[in-house]
Each structure stands twice: as structure tokens, then as C-alpha cells.
Amino acid sequence: MIQANRLSQVQEYYFSSKLREVRALEAQGKPIINLGIGSPDLPPPMQVVEGLTKALSRSAAHQYQPYKGTSDFRNAIQEFYKSHYSVELVSETEILPLMGSKEGILHISMAFLNEGDEVLIPNPGYPTYSSVTELIGAKAVKYELSEERNWLPDLRELAKNDLSKVKLMWVNYPHMPTGASATKQVFKDLVAFAKQHQILVVNDNPYSFILNEHPLSILEVEGAKEVVLELNSLSKSFNMSGWRVGMVCGSEENLNSILKVKSNMDSGMFYPLQAGAAIALRLSKEWFRSLNETYLKRKKLILELTEALNCIPTKDQTGMFVWAKIPEGTTSELIVDKLLHEYDLFITPGFIFGSQGEGYVRFSLCTPEEMIKEAIKRVKQ
Ligand SMILES: Cc1ncc(COP(=O)(O)O)c(C=O)c1O
Structure with missing residues (x-):
């Protein structure tokens, strides 16, 4: 074939x-x-495994779950963002649980990209950004990061290019593979860049809690929600990579677009995973x-x-x-x-x-x- x-x-x-x-x-x-x-x-944390095990015996545990996740799990994400990043999110509309942040990369790309749209992708960066962009039929436009610039994007240099076809920009701080981190100012500049060029900036943020003194979310920037999305994940933070649990946070409008894709692809996350993940997110520092x-x-x-x-x-x-x-x-x-x-x-x-x-x-x-x-x-x- x-x-x-x-x-x-x-x-x-x-x-x-x-x-x-x-x-x-x-x-x-x-x-x-x-x-x-x-x-x-x-x-993973012991309480989390116990929580999952206990949840298995709930009568509705084995049925389809809500497309947007259980309200308890979304509330746990909302509390997590508030206590660790000082970001206020509306649990019902600004949080969408995902089966790992990796699937979010595909869903976001399907929700916002047409064939021929351009996507700014970090070089070096997580290879999935470009492979998904190509799967969608959009065009991956790499932006260079270098050790001299502490692996941070040179937005002034980028702005000299024709950005009229660019719809989406992937950023990933703390950055994989280089371990570089952004500052609040870098995130502010990215939000301003997104607004100026009408680009949806997505920060992929699964590493904020590993050997990092100052976890940051791009959503901390005032007015960011209109133009950014943030992916986050329990894979690294709670040693739960095999569970496939993550989330995307942003504006209600943008999440609704992603939900249109996602709800046609899966039928909710297994209840005990959500119950265990909620316990993880509520653990102390x-x-x-x-x-x-x-x-x-x-x-x-x-x-x-x-x-x-x-x-x-x-x-x-x-x-x-x-x-x-x-x-x-x-x-x-x-x-x-x-x-x-x-x-x-x-x-x-x-x-x-x-x-x-x-x-x-x-x-x-x-x-x-x-x-x-x-x-x-x-x-x-
Ligand atoms: C930068 C980056 N984003 C996303 C992921 C995927 O994480 P998840 O397990 O949440 O799908 C990884 C995993 O290695 C990663 O390095």
C-alpha cells in the first residue's frame, strides 16, 4: 500500500x-x-499510586469520562497553577486535560493550522514540533538558538523576516535539550511579539520543576491568555511519563477550538488516572x-x-x-x-x-x- x-x-x-x-x-x-x-x-508519589488504586473500585470508574476531564482534576490543575505560578485560571473554561503534552502538539496544530501556514520552531528543539507541522501540511520555519544568546530567541532578528504567513510559534522554556530558562522579561517580550505579529505562541512547559529554582509560566504575563497557550505535564514533575497526563491552558476560545479536534479523537481519560493525577498536583512543594x-x-x-x-x-x-x-x-x-x-x-x-x-x-x-x-x-x- x-x-x-x-x-x-x-x-x-x-x-x-x-x-x-x-x-x-x-x-x-x-x-x-x-x-x-x-x-x-x-x-511516582506513593499517595498517587494509592489514589489510582482506590479509584479503580468506584462504580463509574470504568465508563467513558468527560471530554474536558473531571471537574476535580481540572480544579486540581487550577490550584496547581495558582500556587506554583501565581496564575489564575478558570477551571471550567481555561484548562483542558490532555493525555500527555505530546498529543497537545498535534491537537493544537490541527486546530489552528491550514496547509501552507508557517510555524516558528526552535532549533535546537523537541523534534515533534516539526514532524507534527509537516504532518499537517504546514511549513516549519526554524529559528536559531545559540549558546552565545543563552539559547533564547532573538525576536528583533526574527521580526526582520516576513512573518505574514506565520500562525504559530513553539517555545519551550525551560528548554529541552539545552536546559536554558526564560525570564519573566523574555516571556513578556514573547507576548508582545505574539500580539504585534498576530501569532499564537505556545510555551511547552514540562520541565519547570526539575532542578529549577524559579518555575515560571508564560501565562504569568498580563494579557497573555489572548495570544498564548501553555502545555504542561505530569510526566517529569511527578515521574508519571507512562500515565500520559498533561494539560493545555489558555483562553476559552482557543481551548474550544482544541476541544473540537480532541473530542473527535478520544473519549476522555481513564478516571483513576485523573484521580491519581489530581492528588499529585495537590502535593506540597x-x-x-x-x-x-x-x-x-x-x-x-x-x-x-x-x-x-x-x-x-x-x-x-x-x-x-x-x-x-x-x-x-x-x-x-x-x-x-x-x-x-x-x-x-x-x-x-x-x-x-x-x-x-x-x-x-x-x-x-x-x-x-x-x-x-x-x-x-x-x-x-
Ligand atoms: C519538550 C518536550 N515537550 C513535550 C514532551 C512530551 O511530554 P509528555 O510526556 O507530557 O507527552 C517532552 C518529552 O520528552 C519534551 O521533552
Whole structure:
């Protein structure tokens, strides 16, 4: 069968194919240490698992759920945004639960883009923004981020281009893969840019609570709701990536457009997941303190590993990765394959995040300290 034209530009997701290779090596008995993927290995909060388990025995737990999520779950999101970001949201209309923020990228794109519309996409950035844009038949226009500018967009430079066809702009602070964070001023400038050029700016914000002293939401900017949306997720904040729970927040009008797409695609989120997620969102800040204690110890070891590999980490990084510049004279793909085959160590090459990611590699903090120590030992041998 000939596949649809829309797939001609889209590649299989890097990890989907590379992890096949990693698994094949494991099957041959290689003791692979995986520092590639950002899937938290730590357990979710205990109360959350108990909440989910208890919710299973509710009589209506196994039926279809509301398309907009249960009101309790939406209220928990509303409380979370208020207590952690000082953002006021109307629970009924300005919050839409999602099955992970990744699906939101597709729903938002389907809701707002026509074929031929242009979309501003960070380079380097999360690869899904461009693959979804291409699936929709819109045009991905990359904007360059660089270490010299602390991986922040140069809006003045961008404004010199013809932006008349640009409908959507993806931003992602704290940024993956570089760990850069925005300031309130950066978000203010983005909101002003969105208004001036009539662009919908979407901040993808799943990393705000990992090794980050000052979690920020773009919705904190006054008047932002008219022109921005924010995606958020429990995947990283609460070690719940497999649960597939996230949310999109913004104006009622914009969320209604997204709901038109989403309600034709799924039939609500499994009730116990929503019940467990609501418990997570209502936990005190102590949860993040103890989570970050573990990540900080791991990060110190990863920095030792980067040094052993002569890689130089970007300064002031947040999030659950370490992003580091590789030595001159090699490529990120070559160094990753060398580490995989010589040391049974898997890390992520920067090129998969775009051309501006070449020359860098990404180390994940989702591996226990003992494994990172073993990785250091192998490399130093
Ligand atoms: C920048 C970014 N956005 C979104 C996601 C997807 O997160 P979720 O698990 O909420 O779908 C990821 C996951 O790795 C990510 O790195």
C-alpha cells in the first residue's frame, strides 16, 4: 500500500529506531547504560499510586469520562497553577486535560493550522514540533538558538523576516535539550511579539520543576491568555511519563477550538488516572524538594562524566538533562556511536534536535547514581 503523501517528510522518531539498536545490543548480553532518554526512573508519589488504586473500585470508574476531564482534576490543575505560578485560571473554561503534552502538539496544530501556514520552531528543539507541522501540511520555519544568546530567541532578528504567513510559534522554556530558562522579561517580550505579529505562541512547559529554582509560566504575563497557550505535564514533575497526563491552558476560545479536534479523537481519560493525577498536583512543594535532591546528586556525577569525555556543559542549566559541547573534530553522531560500541553507554546526539544541536550531546539524569558511577569508570579506564 502506498503511504499518504503527508508521511513523505516525516521520519520515524529517532528514539524509536535507535532504541531498537540498543535493545539488540542488550539482547547480545551487552551491559548498556542508558543515559539517552528522559523517562523518569523514580517512582511516582506513593499517595498517587494509592489514589489510582482506590479509584479503580468506584462504580463509574470504568465508563467513558468527560471530554474536558473531571471537574476535580481540572480544579486540581487550577490550584496547581495558582500556587506554583501565581496564575489564575478558570477551571471550567481555561484548562483542558490532555493525555500527555505530546498529543497537545498535534491537537493544537490541527486546530489552528491550514496547509501552507508557517510555524516558528526552535532549533535546537523537541523534534515533534516539526514532524507534527509537516504532518499537517504546514511549513516549519526554524529559528536559531545559540549558546552565545543563552539559547533564547532573538525576536528583533526574527521580526526582520516576513512573518505574514506565520500562525504559530513553539517555545519551550525551560528548554529541552539545552536546559536554558526564560525570564519573566523574555516571556513578556514573547507576548508582545505574539500580539504585534498576530501569532499564537505556545510555551511547552514540562520541565519547570526539575532542578529549577524559579518555575515560571508564560501565562504569568498580563494579557497573555489572548495570544498564548501553555502545555504542561505530569510526566517529569511527578515521574508519571507512562500515565500520559498533561494539560493545555489558555483562553476559552482557543481551548474550544482544541476541544473540537480532541473530542473527535478520544473519549476522555481513564478516571483513576485523573484521580491519581489530581492528588499529585495537590502535593506540597516538599515533593519537588526531595525529587530534586536525587537529581542534583546525579547531575554532579554527570558533570564528572562530561569532564571525563572532554565535553563542556552549557552554563546555568535546569531540567533533567545535561547538555554539553563535544570536542572539536568529531560529530555528535560519531561520539554517540563510539560510546555505545566501546563503552556500552548510550547518550543522545545533539543533531536530532536540529542543525544548531550539532556539536553537542545530551545526558539524561534518569539513571541511578551507581550506573553513572559505572559509566565514569568505564570511560576513565
Ligand atoms: C519538550 C518536550 N515537550 C513535550 C514532551 C512530551 O511530554 P509528555 O510526556 O507530557 O507527552 C517532552 C518529552 O520528552 C519534551 O521533552
